Amino acid sequence: MIKFETSLTQIRIAPRFLVKLQRLGIATVRDLVFHFPTRYEDFSRISPIAELKPNELAVVRGTVQDISLKRTWRKRMLLVEALIGDESGSIQAVWFNQPYVQTILRKGREANFAGKVVYAENGLCLSNPIYELVDARGFTETKHTGRLVPIYPETRGLTSKGIRFLLNPILNNLARLKDFIPVQILRENNLPEINLALRKIHFPEVLETAVAAKRRFAFEDLFLLQLHNLRQKIELSKSQAVPVKTDLEWLKGVIGQLPFEMTFSQKRSLWEIIKDLEKGQPMNRLLQGDVGSGKTIVAATTALIAARNDCQSAFMAPTEILARQHYKTFIKFFPEFEAGAALLTGSESKCFYGKNLGESSLAKDSLREEIKKGVIKIVIGTHALIQKEVKFHNLGFVVVDEQHRFGVKQRAELSTENSQLKTVPHFLSM
Secondary structure, eight states: OBOTTOBGGGSSOOHHHHHHHHHTTOOBHHHHHTOOOSEEEEOOSBOOGGGOOTTOEEEEEEEEEEEEEEEETTTTEEEEEEEEEETTEEEEEEEESOTTHHHHSOTTOEEEEEEEEEEETTEEEEEEEEEEEOOTTSOOOOSSSSSEEEEOOOBTTBOHHHHHHHHHHHHHTBOOOOOOSOHHHHHHTTOOOHHHHHHHHHSOSSHHHHHHHHHHHHHHHHHHHHHHHHHHHHHHHHSOOOOOOOOHHHHHHHHHTSSSOOOHHHHHHHHHHHHHHTSSSOOEEEOOOOTTSSHHHHHHHHHHHHHHTTOEEEEEOSSHHHHHHHHHHHHHHOTTOOSOEEEEOSSOEEEEOHHHHOEEEOOHHHHHHHHHHTOOOEEEESGGGGSTTOOOSSEEEEEETTGGGSOHHHHHHHTSOOTTTOOOOEEEEO
């Protein structure tokens, strides 16, 4: 029996296929089995040749009445042309640069042909149809025709037909897997167990079974994500963070100086964050809202609260444009902030010291030294913030914008223990 962890090099797969599979990031049986189809083509109905219509995908079962190999000099292309017939009529089929087709589809052989019906010089034609031979009893185990056919992410030289060809024997000989999702949960959500789901997502009889299999693996992803989040929450509850206190009278003054009135939702979100910051355990909160809903103001106000507690804040954005935008927003709405708000990206390094001292450009080494000493309280930037050269003196609050565009490792690097206080910073994603 074949196991999940088995390398494909240990299975009888031609080296030329192994190279192409590697381009798709497929090296083990697990990788190949979890290379799911993106869509399905319905080749389940076999049509009489006489009923074929142009521009439709169709499957016919017919006999090769004639076949020949030609070379088109204009395009220097090899052309295999065949005449396929059934009881209702006949149709031309053509394959481009596939000379081996002539040796497989010899005259008199019966096969299923699936492909697009197009107009040609002599009438309707099947263009590059997929084919499967029918044995003397008129039977064939269909993987590519006469059924719902999966279409996969492909690479040059490896088509969906090739992937199906590799997958079928592996699934037939795969050791039975133990499903980690409890049976009760599968039943409650009407989901197939993993072994059945793997078979049906690749070779479903009808679309409904393919959809059910996809639902099962989508549920699995969410199930694992929830377990991961729960484990993180338990681990965070064991960690320590610097309790950040808020002077409410001071905060009212800060909010009152804004050129607009904070919405109820913004105030409520800020209040919930404030209550989390007071705890000795690190906050790990997601701030959701549409573009323009004021998430940046809520995060920036929280950074001001952290600075008042002598804690530094790191504000990381996925692009320099977005980081620069957050920096400008901060100095626009909080011009009185004199504790140092810096911008650090791959191409820029500067700091704002309040409207009296204004803004000045700094060499990156100088800015990093100011951050290390704790002189600068708020640092806004890109991936430049997680370079090994950047050391914080007392990092207490971390904001990650568009957090889905950062990997877990990148986020963890911002959340590492503070070098001096041995605490975990409070974390806000938005």
